[in-house]
Each structure stands twice: as structure tokens, then as C-alpha cells.
Amino acid sequence: MTKSFLIIQLRPEDATADNEFAAIKFYGKLQDEEVERLRMEQSDLQNIKLDHYSAIIVGGSPFDVSTPQGKKSPVQLNIETGFQHLFDDIVDQDFPFLGCCSGNGLLGNYLGTSISGKYAEPVGGATIQLTAQGRSDPLLKGLADSFRVLLGHKEACDFTPPGAVLLATGDACPVQMFKLKNNIYATQFHPEADAAGFRVRINVYRDHGYFPASSAKKLISSIENEETPEAQLILKRFVDRYRS
Secondary structure (H helix, E strand, O other), rough: OOOOEEHHHHOOHHHHHHHHHHHHHHOOOOOHEEEEHHHHOOOOOOOOOOOHHEEEEEEEOOOOOOOOOOOOOOOHHHHHHHHHHHHHHHHOOHHHHHEEEEHHHHHHHHHHHOEEOOEEEEEEEEEEEEEEHHHOOOOOOOOOOOEEEEEEOOEEEOOOOOOEEEEEOOOOOOOOOEOOOOOOOEEEEOOOHHHHHHHHHHHHHHOOOOOOHHHHHHHHHHOOOOHHHHHHHHHHHHHHHOOO
């Protein structure tokens, strides 16, 4: 039986969720019949059976792990509780997982690193550098030692999670990509992102505190010429490696 990729989405807004889902399929070279989509504001993670899937990919969200517990919405609390249980199984089985941005924060938090705004980065392009371990990793081997990515986050891992290996770093944010065991990956940047997708996100999240709302047009202009083929190739390599 051919197993599918489970795409878990944490974005409550249709515009950003649909754009992200389409981008994951496009840059991962995934066909419709290869994916199953789960939107967390419409469902939960209680009945996920890992042996039904080839791998799990988790996208970004407007939620912050570091938000005080009492200020988190019911949707966010449901997401975080669900992932605590899901990670028990993923880590125990070394199950193929790629967490992007929020997926990175959720995994890092689960593994015991502190998540804070210390290494927040503005919406836009940034240059990251591979570590020695990163240069030899199957998802990164042969890529340039440094390359451009698209990102934007109000929080990040303060340090590499215990037991994980740092694969990529950056000047403004030291934990850009890490790996746990052999098959569990997380990126602070968005490997599925392109300028068109970020345009959608900037317009939707202009009032969510990532940037002053008045700067939206300037941000859109600044990312129009950003190209991130290496980041997108990471996503494709993940899919290729775990396609059943």
C-alpha cells in the first residue's frame, strides 16, 4: 500500500493555509493522491496512526509557543496539547518529520529548549550558513555553504534542543535548522516559501505583530526579488527521501 504524506497546518485563515498547502505540494513535487491534509483548527491529532503515513510535514502559524499560557486561545492550546502527544510517538519511532517555523518551535519546546523573542527576525529574506554536520546531511549535502531563505518569526529556539544536531545557523538567529535522531527535522525558515506566498502572508498578518502594519507595502517590495531555490530543494529532498 502506498502511504501518503500528512500535511498538518496550523493557520486558521483560509488564504494563508491554502497558499501554504499549495506551496508544499508544488516545491515538494507532491501529487494530490500523495497527500493528506489536516487543519488543526478543524480537527485534532488524537487519532493519527503513524504507520498510515510516509512522513509528516508541519507548516507555520500565527501562534507563539512563548505566549503566556493564560493568554493562549483554545485553538492554540489544542494544537500544543496535540503535538505533545504526537511527538511522543514521533521521537520514540524516529518517524520522518519536517517542522517549518511553528513546527520548529513546537518541536524545540517539546525537546526542552527555551523559546523566546531573543532571536526574532523580521519578515523577509535572510542568509543562513550550514554547519559541518549540515554539509554532510542527506537533505543539505552539496548545497552552497550559505544561501538565502524566507522567514519571519517573533520567537525562536534560544539554543539547539538537547539531543539534536544543529544543521544551519544565521547571524540574527543561531538555530535555523536542526535534526533529531536520523529522520526528524525542523527549520526556522520556510522551505516552501516564495515571494508570492509571502505576499499573501504579509497582507493577512499585517496586524499580528510581526511588523508595523504601515510597513506592509515596503516589505512586499523588499521580497519581490528574493529567490530561495536551496530552501525549496530541502523540501523536495525530504519528500524524495521518504516517499514510499
